[in-house]
Amino acid sequence: MTETSPDHPRPVLVVDFGAQYAQLIARRVREARIYSEVIAHDASLEEIKAKNPAALILSGGPASVYADDAPAVDEGMFHLGIPVFGICYGFQKMTTALGGEVANTGGREFGRATLTPNGEGTLHRGLPDTQPVWMSHNDAVQVAPDGFTVTASTPGAPVAAFECVEKQMAGVQYHPEVLHSPHGQEVLTRFLYEIAGLKPTWTAANIAESLIADVRAQVGDEGLAICGLSGGVDSAVAAALVQRAIGDRLTCVFVDHGLLRAGEREQVQTDFVAATGARLVTVDAEDIFLGHLAGETDPETKRKIIGREFIRSFEGAVSEVLGDQAASGKKVDFLVQGTLYPDVVESGGGSGTANIKSHHNVGGLPEDLEFKLVEPLRLLFKDEVRAVGRELGLPEEIVARQPFPGPGLGIRIIGEVTKDRLDLLRKADLIAREELTAAGLDGQIWQCPVVLLADVRSVGVQGDGRTYGHPIVLRPVSSEDAMTADWTRLPYEVLETISTRITNEVPDVNRVVLDVTSKPPGTIEWE
Structure with missing residues (x-):
């Protein structure tokens, strides 16, 4: 199947089975310079065909393929002549739809596992003999569908990857889209380029x-x-x-x-x-x-x-x-x-x-x-x-400007928004930005929300006297796209300078704290 012009590229559709990482899969496809969208698993075959997809990627999901309420797959999607790649749950649904076998053996793999490619096929060709991958499954493929070559295994998944180049189909039990699978992007790209035959036109x-x-x-x-x-x-x-x-x-x-x-x-x-x-x-x-x-x-x-x-x-x-x-x-x-x-x-x-x-x-x-x-x-x-x-x-x-939310400081004040509180937060925010820039850290962080806990007060000592002031929260984060994020490990001396300046220069603030929560479970902004 040939692609249309790059002005209106045919999408790689990520069929979402309730995966935590469905949007991340779409992002990884785009990193391979191929356009991708997410579509619900209950989209009809006609809806899928209407989008004229260049390929389908079946996402992971939390369900067992044998559960009564497990998300269904319209088996007709495997007979459209469109390349298909299955991940985790999608890999298992692909297996059962094409005549292979999936079983719950009582074994489980959650988190890091060791993948062993067997040297067969395209997906893992030339990659290390063993490599870490990220797993999250109870069921496991036991027998690949007819015509498919098994290309890798893990201790808990005897069939951790398979492919059929003639049918332009492949799949893996692990999650190639997450950074915990260091060769995952290469595997996904090999499916897109070498098995699905797509061109990197999404520039x-x-x-x-x-x-x-x-x-x-x-x-x-x-x-x-x-x-x-x-x-x-x-x-x-x-x-x-x-x-x-x-x-x-x-x-x-x-x-x-x-x-x-x-x-x-x-x-x-x-x-x-x-x-x-x-x-x-x-x-x-x-x-x-x-x-x-x-x-x-x-x-x-x-x-x-x-x-x-x-x-x-x-x-x-x-x-x-x-x-x-x-x-x-x-x-x-x-x-x-x-x-x-x-x-x-x-x-x-x-x-x-x-x-x-x-x-x-x-x-x-x-x-x-x-x-x-x-x-x-x-x-x-x-x-x-x-x-x-x-x-x-x-x-x-x-x-290159760091993201700043449209609602502005209104969602960085925990409590009622007033002019006095805005003026206080503006001063603290400016100090943090000045010191991060002076330390050359602007390019290393996604953004650093500065949050005023306006409805919280804490006891402090300033000028040999008791104070009862507000805490300021620093929330430096690193991220690729704001879908997930981790807190940025800023140098202690920079944090010390910011804290000292804020507590010295901003009235009614006597404490600066650091938010060290990733996303998830927290969001980047506090509100």
């Missing part, structure tokens, strides 16, 4: 071209759009893409909601306009946002208030955007947002995913939204967005 240039074409088709030849510019890389790249598509029919609106970090407004107004030349309208809405947030402490409610008031601010800016065109009945129909795939997933928009938290630009949008949304980055991960930004010529000051 930044092709992504940009495709997205520009999609925006042009959505907005049309006369549509007007505004873009909610936050100052972060996502909205900046989204705006640059849309400007390439529709030119001066786009106006960027920057809402100063009073929840920004020190210097944020000035940085946006200089950096973005200088980089793109786009028209920028700034809305002063601090009093409005803080008025609606007054007395509110629930994080989900705060996110929804901020999302709602963003939209109201954009609606209020329309008259300024239209100018003289307003009298002729001209309307702004489209709102551009820098929504990313992780935003969609965490807001409950992924396949079978729970609503972890409502991102202001997804689950936090009001129901009476008057605009049609334009979200060109909705299916991209952060590293892909950065690559597209560089392809569009945006400066490194914008492209």
